[in-house]
Amino acid sequence: MKPPIAILGLTIILGASPLAAQSMTDMVDLSSDAYTKAEMSRADIAIAIGKLQPGKKLNLSGKALNGLDLSGMDLRRVNLQAAHMMHTDFSNSNLDGVNLDSAWSLNSKWVGAKLRGASLFQTQLQGADLERVDFSGAHVAGDFSKASLRNAVFDKADLSPNEANQSMGLMRGTFKNSTLDGASFRGANMHRVLIEFSSLKDADLTGANLDDAELGGSSFEGANVSGANLVNADFTSANVGGIKNLKGAKNWDKAKGLPSTTQ
Incomplete structure (x- = not known):
């Protein structure tokens, strides 16, 4: 295998499969110093x-x-931006408006943190504990797969892809096998969001834009979709039993994969 090279802070292994959106963990050496050590201490940052x-x-x-x-x-x-923060604890910290684009923070802890208006484009947060984090008004086009986001707030956040700037693939809000129970997405832009095999029990999707969203295999038990735009939203194999206000959603009859009993 050819030696790795560094691009945008990533150690890319040559000869691997082409770089794909939201699937970069197998393209970097997570055992390297860049992803395991710290150049500064908490005290250094505070000073x-x-x-x-x-x-x-x-x-x-x-x-x-x-x-x-x-x-x-x-x-x-x-x-x-592009910082490496693996296993770092940000619990109850204030990061409102902070640029976290291309940052790596797998298996980290963010419980109760504030990220209102922050930018998380291509941010890697797989396996992170993000319970009660406030992403209100943030740009959220990162990977939250296998993350815990119970009671997280995404009100008026933008989780959609910038389709005019996708040279590395489709960067968007990505939630695979994630826990979003009780999360709030009121008025959020979730155009083309990817939420697969995830739990959205009692989530609030009131007024969210879910057009072209990929929601396959996810559970929407108790989720409120009142006023949400569901045109072309794909619910194939999703559990929509107990979903609230489906017929109060916009274009619910144009959604894909809904059981005939709900239509």
Whole structure:
């Protein structure tokens, strides 16, 4: 096999299959220092933030911050684009408006964190604990597969792909085998979102735009879809028993894969 090369902070293994959207974990060496060690400590970051001049930001783009305890910190003035934050603890931290594009944070902890208006394009959060995280108004086009997102808030967030800028594939909100019980997506743009084999028990999808969403195999027991746009949403093999206000949704009759008993 040819030696790996680094592109955009990723260690790419040459000779592997073509890079595909939302499936990059097998394309990097997760055992390398870049994904296992930290270049800074919590104290280093706190001191650097404290020294910032008004209006300035701390640039930690591409930094290795793996395994750190950053819980409860105010990180609103930090740029974390392409940072490596594997197994890092952000519980109850404030990251409102923070740039997390292309960041890697697998199996990390974000319980109760604030990411309102943050940017998460191509962000890798597989297996993360994101319970009660507030993504309101955020741009969420990352991978949340196998993540726990119970009671997370995506109100008015944009989970859709930017179809004019997809050179590396279709980057969108991706939830495979994820737990979204009690999550709120009120008024969210979920155009072409991918939510497969996931649980959305008692989720609130009121007024969400789910056109062309791929929802196969997911469970919608108790989920509220009042006012949601379901045109071409694909529910093939999904559990829609107990779904609330289906006929109060927009274009529910144009959704795909709904059992005939619901139509």
